[in-house]
Amino acid sequence: MNNRNQLGKNAALLIMLLMTFQFAAFAQPTPAPRIVSPEIQKDNSVIFRLRAPEATSVKLGGTMNAGYAQLDMTKNADGIFEIKIDAPKPDMYVYTFIVDGVTTIDPSNNVVVRDGSHIESRLMIPGKLTDLFDSQDVPHGNVTAVWYPSPVFGVSRRMVIYTPPGYGQSSKSYPVLYLLHGGGGDEEAWTSRGRANYILDNLIAQGKAEPMIVVMPNGSIGHPAAPNERSYSADTQTTNVLDFNSMNSGKYEESLANDIIPFIEKNYRVIKDADHRALAGLSMGGLHVTNTFMANPDMFAYINVMSSGWFTNNKELYESGDKRLGEIAPTLEKTVKYMRFTQGGPEDIAYNNGKAMLEVFDKHNIEYEFSEMPGGHSWNVWRNDLKDFAPALFK
């Protein structure tokens, strides 16, 4: 039944339907007239706006401001706070408003991204790099949330899996990148904040990356799944504060090698050898990467440690690492085709740890590439690095 003709005749009805359903859909008080925020100007400068007639102070924080600085917004006669900032470098950023001291998302922006407990509004500054993170008009892979049994932890845990365009229609087997998040994050970080699926879609469409499966597990031992996906009865409101066990117990690394990789190799069409396995991770995930390949030196041909390293005041860690690297250097030489260490410049808080750790790698003549880019300990660096790393895989 096509109502087009009927309704074209009746503009009054149209308006009524619209209003009724707007109320209907939301079942909440009618919002004030819409304002635009953020508004990106032709020169990429950005105006942010918040209607807050009763507020005394509104500030703008965000990753486009150096050090997430909070900038004062100015209240106009309509009770709308505004600020215009100079054009940030084309990239993806996240931001918040601070309303009389309380951090909030931008209610005019329905694009919200989450990394662990950090829930922020999204800002895309147009440009070539940003286009690579965008949902473009190219074939898209599927993104699937999967629960897998973890005998190591004795529970089911959740992970997110990207299968490349064409996976469902072919009988081909694919290589796999295991991609790990940082402290406080979860299995949704690399898609929500990292845009990993769109980066892969775009690189594959451009012929720059091989079609591959990307497996994004949850590396926080204390939580089997992202906040909205775990049992409220067991744990409703606990924030993803850093779980020390996640970083240093060695259990997660054990689960990765013994639970996750076997699950993927059993349930997906993947090529089951080191040449077709890659392992990358950031910050805490970089420690997971290092621990995993040092325990399993014959497992991965491609390795990327982002913004991570051994803590320089942990002498024992350096001594045991030195010993272990001596033992496994010949195996790594046979197995590893590309090892990469990435840091977000000297302003990356993991920079010195990473540099010091690499001296131990140097001592054992383990080959690697050191990649440094400005941006500090941030998703701007990690997204950018994935874009450079993915094309080097499985070639």
Add this chain to the structure above:
Amino acid sequence: MNNRNQLGKNAALLIMLLMTFQFAAFAQPTPAPRIVSPEIQKDNSVIFRLRAPEATSVKLGGTMNAGYAQLDMTKNADGIFEIKIDAPKPDMYVYTFIVDGVTTIDPSNNVVVRDGSHIESRLMIPGKLTDLFDSQDVPHGNVTAVWYPSPVFGVSRRMVIYTPPGYGQSSKSYPVLYLLHGGGGDEEAWTSRGRANYILDNLIAQGKAEPMIVVMPNGSIGHPAAPNERSYSADTQTTNVLDFNSMNSGKYEESLANDIIPFIEKNYRVIKDADHRALAGLSMGGLHVTNTFMANPDMFAYINVMSSGWFTNNKELYESGDKRLGEIAPTLEKTVKYMRFTQGGPEDIAYNNGKAMLEVFDKHNIEYEFSEMPGGHSWNVWRNDLKDFAPALFK
């Protein structure tokens, strides 16, 4: 490499690592000491808290308050606003804080749910019904975001697909429920706010529902995908305000029958007959359901129209509906095993529309079940209804 022993020896280092990585993971100013909100008491009363020493007024809004009423919170000596509310009925709710007039999520609660532009914090009040919406320790189906080609619209569009536990390990073919959202929503509404995947997991685990695939497309014509998933270059910040075209052009219904169902039947192991197809939707999605089965009366054996109906002042719609139902009544009688209309009681804004529409169904002796439950035009009704509807399918 297992660092457990080394680190057990060094508590000071442990603390340092923790602090360093907390900063590292977030690269943002250190937050104030954590407060708990919401805190559910043993009797299910709830205390909400917000640290806001600089704010003058903080209110609590939410679906647990009748009419989403805003209740004043009281500031204590530490600058924390608090309120304690009586135990809401066990169920899932969403709420917001209103800080000096600005609506925000609860920064102490990292469980955020989204329905279109409505981004709110989650509240689960323990009880039997809530347990059915919970992520329990039962086998979980996969939830996949899939882009499909839409020849009807000439673009790719995104949908969310639930495959039941065991789908990937079996060679069995499954029945399919097509489950549609309301005005302003998108393909993520039924999982984020509707908990459809967990409801199905739990019903299947209890033997109450047949294992089935659930397809949740995006019924907003103006947007091919949820906000974070569509191209920023084409459309970054447009809120999902109601698109009149989505409701009444008939194009979405055409796409459902000609794009979505054929895509599912080609790419998934499904049983391709009316007896194994169900169609359900709420509000605007209820109009999509009605329009779709009236255009394709031989396509679905199971139908559920939630909180919807023809607008009572649209005489032409009633006349054409009357004529069409007369034409298709014999086909519906042969095809449909179970037709259900659900309303959230007289307080549901679609109640009168739905009742008036059903008089036309009655005139043609079309059999259906009318289900009425308190709760108005709300997700509390729709989730609850899915729990009752799913067990009736494919038996």
